[in-house]
Amino acid sequence: MKVDTPAPGRPLTASDGVTVEQVRLARLGETILPPTSLRAGPGEAVAITGPNGAGKTTLLRAIAGIERLDSGSVVVDGIRADERSAEFRRAVASLIGRPSTARDLTVHEHLAIVAMTWGAARDEAAAAADGVIDECAITELRQRFLHEVSSGQAQLIHLALTLVRPFRILLLDEPEQRLDGARRDRVAEILAARLHAGATVVYATHSAALIEALGSRTARIGNAA
Amino acid sequence: MTGSALRARVGAVRAVRSRGTARESAYILYAGALLAAVVFAPIGKALVGVLADSSTIVALTSHGAGVGVEAIAGGLVVVSLLVGTMRGPALRPPYETWVLAGADIPRRVTFRNPVGRALAATTLSLVVTAAVIGARLLSAGRSPLPMAVGFVIAAACWGIVVGVAWLVGQRLTPQQSRFAAVSVAVATSVGVAWPVLAPALPWAWVGASYPHGHSAVMVWPIFALLFIASCALATVGRILDGLSGPRLVAQAEQWATLGAYSGVGDMRTALAQLRPHPGVGRSWRAIRARSLAITFLVRDAVGAARTPWRCAMATLSVAGSALAWCVASTAPGQLRLPMDLAAAVVCFSGIGAWSDGLRHAAESRQSRSLYGLGAGRLIRLHLAFPVLAAVASALIGAGVAVAVGAPVGGALTAVSSAVTIVAVRVADSAKGTMPLALLAPISTPLGDFGGAVILLWQSDAVLFVAVTIGSTVAVASDAPLAIAVLAPVIAVAAGVAWWRLRRPR
Structure with a gap:
């Protein structure tokens, strides 16, 4: 599949979406993800819900091509999910757990160098970094090192690092965690903008407000309330 | 309150800590005795040998x-x-x-x-x-x-x-x-x-x-x-x-955390507790070049300068090691090998301060969707700064040694050794976390050797550096021979790094 190169921080093109069919994972004889299917089309958000330990993060990791499947299939944007594929990685941006960050760069520099590794020229990368900093309302953190921020601020910075690169599919694990009410609303606005631009967003969440704000379909895993 | 009353209160707080059982104390004694027999006795014997050598008395007088x-x-x-x-x-x-x-x-x-x-x-x-x-x-x-x-x-x-x-x-x-x-x-x-x-x-x-x-x-x-x-x-x-x-x-x-991580074999996280955070230079422009290669070189240099004390210590360590290697070539008999080995370890430690980029690149395998480049390419981009810093620092130390009369060939060997240590640092960065299988006990007639295997796994890079580079510098008296020996060491380190990056996590 040929991939175009738009400005960093914006989806490439409308995606073909995510198709998960009867995916099941087991480790050491224990089922960690029961057979699960879901479909998320371009410009569509699907919220994965369920109790702690139900397998929400495992499902996201499977879609991100990180987990080995015991059965079923995951196709993302027409590509079989496999994080070893450069083409797949270019299509999918994910924030599942804390990303490995550089301790010696400021927030702005970190965003800019991430954008540069995705093909942005230096000035474009700086502009993209400024763009996501404004969007995530973390202007005051622009010149901070990452050990100088609170856990909620770190969550927003990790989200900015995920958004500063091009993508068609966005995978997020509880993007609302550690955020106060105003910042949760801001995240909802940011994700709504990505959906409007044609990206597919699949996210695990415990926030009914976020689901409602994004008008998401829900895919529930597990039985408990 | 009297002094004895105060001490009694301190003792009461200390008593809260659980004491080891007699069985645990016996095991510690046993492990200590084993360590003394296997590790300290040979070192002691070697020291006695060095002391008894006539060249030692020449140095002492x-x-x-x-x-x-x-x-x-x-x-x-x-x-x-x-x-x-x-x-x-x-x-x-x-x-x-x-x-x-x-x-x-x-x-x-x-x-x-x-x-x-x-x-x-x-x-x-x-x-x-x-x-x-x-x-x-x-x-x-x-x-x-x-x-x-x-x-x-x-x-x-x-x-x-x-x-x-x-x-x-x-x-x-x-x-x-x-x-x-x-x-x-x-x-x-x-x-x-x-x-x-x-x-x-x-x-x-x-x-x-x-x-x-x-x-x-x-x-x-x-x-x-x-x-x-x-x-x-x-x-x-x-x-x-x-x-x-x-x-x-x-x-x-900090030290309790370090002890906990080192206790389970995660020395990478343990040592990270000791690395200082950057505190200066937040307004310095780390991203200023147009090409990725120059961008990463400048970014690593600025990043290192943001912990200036650590950077200065690294420079001193590498320069001091180069100086020691050059001077050791004229040192008497049995002093030469210990000096070369110690210098190799100190140089390895110093170059660690310039290897943050290498470690970060290797860790980026855990969040592959962050950077648009694979870990191997990122490591190559992060390689320029430690190589240049190591060469420059080694040249300073070797230059001082040559100025006071050491042979020029030793300077070339010292610089080559520093570059080789950077290659070993690359392989070490790509090492990843310790396999859980190594935590399993290994029963032998002399007891459980599981701890020795963990220690070996944790210190493989520094041991490799000490043995290969320390002994090469000590044995190979002329620069071409030393470089001919060190070139395959670089190739081995690169091969190990490549293998470690490709294996499944």
Whole structure:
């Protein structure tokens, strides 16, 4: 599949979406993800819900091509999910757990160098970094090192690092965690903008407000309330 | 409240900590005995061999031996001041520290025991070292008994001073400690260069008490050292009372965390606890070039400069190692190999400060969707800075060595060795976390060797560096031969890094 190169921080093109069919994972004889299917089309958000330990993060990791499947299939944007594929990685941006960050760069520099590794020229990368900093309302953190921020601020910075690169599919694990009410609303606005631009967003969440704000379909895993 | 009542309260807090069972104590004794038999006995035997060698007595009776002792004495104070900022002698487990630092008991009471043990350790170490040197000179008939005894007394006094300097390093802020350490280092260098200043410098008094090169016992330096050791001891209570509670708790937690990670074999995370965070240069432009290669070079250089002290220590370590390699080529007999091995380890440690980019690139495998480049390409981009920094620093050290008469070929070998160590750092960065299978016990007739395997896994890079580079520099006397030996070492390190990056996580 040929991939175009738009400005960093914006989806490439409308995606073909995510198709998960009867995916099941087991480790050491224990089922960690029961057979699960879901479909998320371009410009569509699907919220994965369920109790702690139900397998929400495992499902996201499977879609991100990180987990080995015991059965079923995951196709993302027409590509079989496999994080070893450069083409797949270019299509999918994910924030599942804390990303490995550089301790010696400021927030702005970190965003800019991430954008540069995705093909942005230096000035474009700086502009993209400024763009996501404004969007995530973390202007005051622009010149901070990452050990100088609170856990909620770190969550927003990790989200900015995920958004500063091009993508068609966005995978997020509880993007609302550690955020106060105003910042949760801001995240909802940011994700709504990505959906409007044609990206597919699949996210695990415990926030009914976020689901409602994004008008998401829900895919529930597990039985408990 | 009386002193005994205060101590009883301290004891009550310490009693909360669970004591090991008799079985655990027996195991610790057994492991200690095994360690002594397997590790310390061969080292001790090797040291005895070095001491017995005739070249050692030549070195101990050389013209510069006393000045060398002076430099080492000053260096010990420098190191103590710096170590105190990271791990002071007033250290208890986190819970005890948290309770005792917040209690209404003076710190001269609550932290007296650990500081007392630390002072005893520094004093005993120097006394044993001085006694061994004195005994060797005595047995060779190169020093009379009173002079050797005087040297041991001077060493005991200096051990107290070094211990108190360690505590001072914990009391001062990191900036103040570094300033004090640099001041002592400069004063030591000046004292070594201009012996006329020696009477004014306490570490020079230790050098003056060295039991060779005088016709009689030098009494005044010993009395002067007794005086400053007494003064230092008298200040311990006041220094302890001035220790910052939050900093005591922070150090206790940091070392408890480090111990916990190293206990399960995760030395990478354990050592990360000791790496300083950047605090300066946030307005410096790290991303300024158009090409990725230059961008990563500049970004790594600026990143390193944001922890200037660490960067300076790395430069000194690599330059010092290069200097040692060059000088060792003219050192007498059995001293050469230990010097080369030690220099290799110090150089490996120094280059670690410039390897943050390499480590970050390798760790990026865990969040592959962050960067648009694979870990292998990122590592290649992050490689330029440590290579250039290592070459530049090695050239400084080798240049100094050549200037004082070392052969030029040694300089080329030193620079090649530094570059080789960068290659080993790349392989080490790509190592990843320890396989859980290594935590399984390995039963042998001599007991469980699982711990030895874990230790081997954790220290493979530094052992590899010590064995390959230390021995190459020691054995290969001319530069072309050394470079011919080191080139395959670089190839092996690159191959190991490639394999580690490709294997499934």
